[in-house]
Amino acid sequence: MKTKNILLVIVTVIACSCKKEDIKVKADGKIAGIGEFSNTPPKTFDPLLMAEKIDAYMNGKVAGYGYTIMHEGKPYFLNQGGGGWARHRVDAPNIARHNYQARQGIANAAKFVTALATITLLEKYGLSLNEKIYPYLPTNWKPSDEFKQLTFGRLLEHRTGLINYGRRLADYKKTVEGAVNTVIFEDGCRVYDDVNYGLAVVLLPYLRAKKGTVTEYNTLKALESQPLELEESLVYRLLGHIKMNVFKPAGFPYFNMMDYTPWSNSSYLTAYECNLGYSTIDGSTPGVIKDERMIAGARGLYISASEFTQLQYAATQYKIVSKEGYEAMRTQLLGFDGAVMGAHGRYTWKKGSGEKFETMIYDFGKTQVAVFANSMHSQISDDPSILSKAFDESWK
Template sequence: MRALHNIIRRIPGIGLLLLLGLVGTSCRKGEADRTPEPLTWFDYLGKALDDSLKTRNIGYGFVILEKGEVRASGSGGSKSRITEPEGEKPFTLNTKMHVASLSKTITAIAFLHLAAEKGLKTTDKIAPYLPPAWIKGENIDQITFRDLMTHRSGIIGLGNTCQNGAFAENNWGGLRQLVEKGVRSTNRGSYCYQNANFGLFRVLIPGILGYAFTGNDLTDDQQTQQHYLEYVQKTIFEPVGIRDVLANQPPVDPTYAYAYPLGGLSGWNPGNFTNTVGAYGWYLTPSEAGKLFATVLSTADQSVLTAAWKDTLLTNRLGSFAGTTSEGPISYHDGWWYLKLTQYQGIRAIWMKFPEEVTAVLFVNALHHSRGFFPSDDGTDIVQYLSRAYSLTRPLKTGRKSAGSLTLEHPEPH
């Protein structure tokens, strides 16, 4: 039991109360003097996360799956507080929240599914599928689908600073401007994280499907939005049993974004992303996100992606990132969306694929008020938080001591 104490103590935010709770749960006999079922390492990981998060007075939900089967889950806090027009409502595993850049993985999955249907390669050029009326600037004809999905297209934003753009560069007009601006040959192939790389797929996927662009911006904008939304719904969400997904809050039932610790500001409603969805914008529940990413990336199910395309996505880091823990390699994508007035308010989300087909999804609807990252007191962000909890509870299964180390190629929030 001393080894268990030492492991759990090193997970951020876990205190003596959790240690005593874990020990009591594992050692205490049940009703009628029955010996309870032995706890699995999934139980310990779930309890460690739950006990850490519930002390923060934030809304949260997480699901941990093994080969698509839920092994642990937890939720707590509020999706809206008593000060909001909707009143206080709990954050549950069925709470819809903006998943922000987790949408990039969804878009990458959608393109790969379509590529398999149409016989395309990730190294094919994007230019033939852009609207004919758009002026193609310098080197646009050299950009490939893979360039977009790995942020190596050469797109660095309208301001030429590589500062990531949101609305202005991801609606129809902004994407058209970026294509007309073109990219410098010196920037091609260099990593520059830009939402527009994935925002362009909202136009490209309909183009690949055969949409006949009219040349009328308003018509083409609305039609490509609809085609993209319908394609993702029918080919990505529905095959795994998820229906009626929107790029908008559920009507009259929003999930607000808050600051941590909670100050005097009311919550913030991220709102509707229908006209910019692609790099961000989808609303999912923790249960839905867990089901989606685990089914597509951690099971033998090939209704969305074949085994070869799954390997392509993960190996080439298409709409995903890679890291290494003490237990082996991981793949993930985190999401980050915020508003800053006097302090940060926002959401943080992540899917992470661990060794042996273990997938975890974690949503929180608050950001640290001054740092703008995951609501921790010690500066730990969501990628480090989740991977460390995994690495430090994993020895309960393997019996091997873990250092909880983590190396990330791109450690910045996305």
């Protein structure tokens, strides 16, 4: 019998050290949201106050930064939503300020997109996260017995024990066919590794082809004797799936241009035109950028903070995956790194760090936040409490 009282249950999630995390959810399985645990009169979240706190923390700490606070579907920021330089004077003549619209690499925060891309494909074909992954490999690969036990859910939760040999197709083949870390594999510990999401470049195109048309599947099989051509085709197919089934439903009119290499709304950009990552705060050394299409499942993506929060918001409105799919992402930390129990509920976060970029994204329930920096000199991607504290202190 239902009552008006909130019935709390405990959902056990194994964390990276096999430590258990208690996640409070409603009896119907919904994640507790804004204000669920408060017995005091309701307060109002002030996104501009949080913007002040983000600016106060980030300003002067990095070469450049941009951010957006998406609250109830509306973007908020102060001034230009950022500061510093997206392209420093050392990379003249094309220099640019960093702000909420400035695109940059976001490192492994792109795994959030990979999780969406995986779940939307599983849902399309009526499959669950318990679907085994081994049937969706090149036919000339010979997966180990341990690999044959892995599911899409375990892969997205980083509970595999797979060994990372590198980022190319030949490396993934070695991972699939080789031994695993038996402790992680048998205990189901959550241990973060790029290889788990990097395999999306193989699994998702093969899943789509095998469940799609015979012609598409035969096309892939015909390339299996030519590994380099197969690799190129798989990357192209993964990006095509992400563009059509993640970026397009998120409402981007230029979805077909969005990529894991520098791009504009109408063309691709060279290193002389795009925004860059820096090893110094003052930009005294030239910036760098990489084309990360080959590892699109694990990291990369060139995007602005404004665009990313639009993507996050679309996901929370179930425009990309179903309600059940997105709730699974938040409860099981698929495409997220961790969760914080804050004053207004459970907040989920994903960080990105590497290649001179650091990023942090948060889902606070009715509020989504993205903070992107193009040098690795702040703690924004290392300390989740910076943004969770800023959020909790922005209620009046």
